[in-house]
Amino acid sequence: MMKESRRVVWFILARMIVVSLFLVSTIILRMKGTGPLGVHALEGITKIVVATYGFSIVSLLFLRVTARYDQTVTYFQIIWDILFVTLLILFTGGVTSPFSFLYLLAITSASVLLARREALYTASLCAIIYGAIMDLQYFGRLVDLGLSPVPAQKLGTTYIFYTIFLNIIAFCSTALLTGYLAERARRSETELEQKAIDYDELERLNSTIVSNLNSGLITVTGDGRIRVFNRYAEALTGIGLAEAYDCHLFDVLPGFRVYADVLANVKRGEFEFIAKMGRKLTIGFSSVPLMLKDSDAAGILLNFQDVTQVRRMEESLKKSDRLAAIGELSARIAHEIRNPLAAISGSTQLIAQGGAVSDPDRRLFDIVLRETDRLNDLISDFLAYARPNQPEPRPVDFQSLVAELAALVTSDEQFEGVVIDNRVDSNFRPLLDPDQFRQVLWNLMGNAAGAMPDGGTITVKAGQSDEIRGGGQRRITYRISVADTGLGMDEATVARIFEPFFTTKSTGTGLGLATVHRIVEAHGGRIAVESTPGKGSMFVIFLPTPPSSGESAISQ
Numbered sequence: 001m002m003k004e005s006r007r008v009v010w011f012i013l014a015r016m017i018v019v020s021l022f023l024v025s026t027i028i029l030r031m032k033g034t035g036p037l038g039v040h041a042l043e044g045i046t047k048i049v050v051a052t053y054g055f056s057i058v059s060l061l062f063l064r065v066t067a068r069y070d071q072t073v074t075y076f077q078i079i080w081d082i083l084f085v086t087l088l089i090l091f092t093g094g095v096t097s098p099f100s101f102l103y104l105l106a107i108t109s110a111s112v113l114l115a116r117r118e119a120l121y122t123a124s125l126c127a128i129i130y131g132a133i134m135d136l137q138y139f140g141r142l143v144d145l146g147l148s149p150v151p152a153q154k155l156g157t158t159y160i161f162y163t164i165f166l167n168i169i170a171f172c173s174t175a176l177l178t179g180y181l182a183e184r185a186r187r188s189e190t191e192l193e194q195k196a197i198d199y200d201e202l203e204r205l206n207s208t209i210v211s212n213l214n215s216g217l218i219t220v221t222g223d224g225r226i227r228v229f230n231r232y233a234e235a236l237t238g239i240g241l242a243e244a245y246d247c248h249l250f251d252v253l254p255g256f257r258v259y260a261d262v263l264a265n266v267k268r269g270e271f272e273f274i275a276k277m278g279r280k281l282t283i284g285f286s287s288v289p290l291m292l293k294d295s296d297a298a299g300i301l302l303n304f305q306d307v308t309q310v311r312r313m314e315e316s317l318k319k320s321d322r323l324a325a326i327g328e329l330s331a332r333i334a335h336e337i338r339n340p341l342a343a344i345s346g347s348t349q350l351i352a353q354g355g356a357v358s359d360p361d362r363r364l365f366d367i368v369l370r371e372t373d374r375l376n377d378l379i380s381d382f383l384a385y386a387r388p389n390q391p392e393p394r395p396v397d398f399q400s401l402v403a404e405l406a407a408l409v410t411s412d413e414q415f416e417g418v419v420i421d422n423r424v425d426s427n428f429r430p431l432l433d434p435d436q437f438r439q440v441l442w443n444l445m446g447n448a449a450g451a452m453p454d455g456g457t458i459t460v461k462a463g464q465s466d467e468i469r470g471g472g473q474r475r476i477t478y479r480i481s482v483a484d485t486g487l488g489m490d491e492a493t494v495a496r497i498f499e500p501f502f503t504t505k506s507t508g509t510g511l512g513l514a515t516v517h518r519i520v521e522a523h524g525g526r527i528a529v530e531s532t533p534g535k536g537s538m539f540v541i542f543l544p545t546p547p548s549s550g551e552s553a554i555s556q
Contacts, residue, residue, distance in 0.1 A: 004113075005069040011077065011109060012056045018105075019084075023049045040146055044091035048084055055080055074113045078122055081106040086129055090145055094137040095152040095160070100130060100167055107171060108178045116179025123175035127168040134160050216304040219290055224249045227299070236283075236306055238276030249302075255283060256302075263287055263300060270307065282308045316526060319498065337379060345372040391433035391522050398480075399424040401434060402460050405441050414446065417455025424462040430478045431546055436519045443512040444482040444539050450505060451486030451537065459483045464545065476545050478525075483538035489531040497529060 023045070059073060085102040092099055103126040111119040136142050138160055140149035152160060210217055216233035220226055229244040239252060250257045255271025273281045285304035352365040399422065406420035441460070448458045465479035489497065489504075496502045498517040503510035516539075520527045524544050531537035 004071075004074075005063055007113060008074055008077065009060065009063055011113060012059055015077075015081070016053065016056050019049050019052050041091045041093075045088065048087045048091070052080070052084055071114075077113070078106060078110045078118075081109060082122070082126060082129065085126075086133070089130070089133060090142070090147065093151070094142065094147045095134055095155065095163075101170075103130065103167070103171060104174050107174045111175065111178035111182040116175070116183055119175040119179040119182075120172070123171035127164075127171050130167055131164045134164055216285075216302075218249070218253075218302040218304070219299055220249050220302070221299045226252060233304075236275070236281070237273070253283075256285075280308075281306050282311050284310075312528075341372060341376060341379070345369060345376070348372070389436070391436055391519070393431045393433055393523070395429045396432055396434045396437070398428050398430055398462050399426050401438060402441065402462075405438065405445065409445060409449075412449075415449050418449050418452060419455075419457045420445070421457055421459040424460060428462050428464075430462070430480075430543065432478075432523055432543065433519075436522075440516050440519050440541075441482070443516050447512060447539075448482060448484035448486060448537070451484055451488070456485040456536075465542070478541075478543040478545055480541040480543070481538055483536065485536045488533040488535050488537055489529075490533055494529050494531055498527075 059077065063069075063073065082103070085099065085106060088099050088102065089097040107119055107123050107126060110122040133142070134152065137147045137149055138152040138157070143149070210228065211231045213230055213232055216236055217228060217230040218226060218233060219228040225246050226244050226249055227246075229239075229241045233244075234240055237253065244252050250260070253271075253273060255273050256263060258271060259269055268284070268286050270282060270284045273283050275281055283304050284307040285302055287300055287302050290299040290301045348365050348368050352362055352369070402420075402422045402424050406422060409415040409418075409420065445458055452458075460480075460482055462478070462480040465477050493504060498513050499510070500514040501510035502514075517527055520541055520543070526542050528540045528542070529537060530540070
């Protein structure tokens, strides 16, 4: 409705301009004495012009203060125009007035502001009024208004009827033509508005889709300037759209620089990226040329995701497969070694029990038996790693389990100067095998104590965690961490830390952490390591929770 209101306002302003020009031209003609108008006509014209100004101003004020458009205002405008032209004809000679053509403007206004039907009504009304003026003047009925019948009677009835007929034809033709054109214009305008609305809707939909994609989307121009940088890209990189817009792609994401020469043609690729918070991410991406309608490339469209977790899982699976193969092979070898080892131990014992054995030989036999037992224990440990028992999970008071182990290690020389900081929540009761996880904690604590020869603190935390998986998926897990303030490890050591027989200690067997890894896997979980040389290490275990788990939040 605001559109119709604006249209009426423009119509009123145009009318005021036309009326002003008409008044000025009439005054000029009168001052030069060349016009056919008398003083009475000039006064009448001045009055209707002033009245038209007043009506127009009142109409504008009404439209300004009225919140809702009312079509009645438009009807009044058309009626006023008809009245204005009628009075103008009466003041300027009636049958001899040259201003009958102004009725055509009123008819045109009705077509534009209303419709073809209203334009025909207006044309009919104008024809009736104009015909009445001609007839009434001819028969002397308008003498009181200053119109003499003499001019009309001199022209004759044939001229009068011919003039009326021509004006009626002109009025009706104008109504039909302008009405038709106005309707077509309105129809075209409506169609354009509908198309414009559709384009706006499509633009909003496109913007919403780009913003809510569960992957990063970047478009760059031919010279590498960023134009689109969606919400996922902002969250992943920590760089806002305002920072990235119009910057060069290589300045925002330097990893793309490796593909500089083939970026538009490379189907898939990966690169390392350090986010603002210091996280090291692996970014996987695909690219396609951004084509215009004329088939010219306008830039490049890049779609990318964080595949860090996926790559870690792949590495973990490869490592698990490798460890499983090594473990199976070693278990077979260990089993084959155990049988002759038992024979050696038994034979040695029989010989040592003989009466003819000297003391030096007996001491040698004792060494053989002791080392045989040690080797047998090592084989037992390895078989426990290679073929662990199936876990028997049940709810466990994990805080008490940690406290029990902390009490046991106080008498162990390895833990001299080491403090166990138990930060496990008292309500945390995960579902796991207590015997196997007692071994897990014992091995992790022993490993941590060995990394702190001068003493330090071992911090144990446990609770539930909202873990983010690859692709942005979330799941609730048990999270158990054992951290120390020891020497830490370099990346090469971390990469091999769970391999069997790998150890950095002079007295270790290299099976402790390998066994931890196997037990965690047997529980359906995974274990990760974070270590910085000189600052310490942290082992973090993630275990799946049952669907109805209601354990407490992670301890801080």
